[in-house]
Amino acid sequence: MKLNWLICAASVLILGCAEVLQAPALHDFGVSNAPPGQSLQNPASPEINVFAPKWLSDDRIHYRLLYDQPTRVRFYNLDQWIAPPQELLKLQLASGGLNPNYSLVIHLLNFEQQFEAPGSASVLLRFSTDVFAAGSKNKLGAQEFVLRSGKVSPDAQGAIKGFAELAEQANQRIHAWLQYLEKS
Numbered sequence: 001m002k003l004n005w006l007i008c009a010a011s012v013l014i015l016g017c018a019e020v021l022q023a024p025a026l027h028d029f030g031v032s033n034a035p036p037g038q039s040l041q042n043p044a045s046p047e048i049n050v051f052a053p054k055w056l057s058d059d060r061i062h063y064r065l066l067y068d069q070p071t072r073v074r075f076y077n078l079d080q081w082i083a084p085p086q087e088l089l090k091l092q093l094a095s096g097g098l099n100p101n102y103s104l105v106i107h108l109l110n111f112e113q114q115f116e117a118p119g120s121a122s123v124l125l126r127f128s129t130d131v132f133a134a135g136s137k138n139k140l141g142a143q144e145f146v147l148r149s150g151k152v153s154p155d156a157q158g159a160i161k162g163f164a165e166l167a168e169q170a171n172q173r174i175h176a177w178l179q180y181l182e183k184s
Helices: 002-020 085-094 156-183
Strands: 025-027 047-051 060-065 073-081 102-117 120-133 139-148
Touching: 047 085, 060 156, 073 156, 085 102, 085 156, 102 156, 120 156, 139 156
Parallel strands: 025 073, 047 102, 060 102
Antiparallel strands: 060 073, 102 120, 120 139
């Protein structure tokens, strides 16, 4: 009887650990907008450096329940980024046709999914950008960008889709800002 109980307990422990050992699904921002045959790293793109604080420099997908413990950052267990967010954002911007006459230094400040209420989520991307003349330390301008998605599905897939859309939006906003600086 004691042996059967031990075998049963061991089986439960093994089965319980099997789910914990499941490898997470890896995600990026999706297929690049670059034309077929063109590399993701466009040779005519500006030098882009993207930095993030240590707590944001991992491959976990962060989320926050604003309605319950808004200071607690949580992570999806079965979904992760294929690379840290700053690397994914750099890749997205490098393939986005930005003016090669500039050098960009971007500081990622916030990159998380936020739940305003159960079942109601959006994605927040906040970063500051310094722009320099290519090959120069002459700072031409600085700008902070705060991008928030519309409502996304309240799960990892919603976060992934929202971040992909905001990364493209970031590319467009930086492009428009650089054009504004050229005219100034």
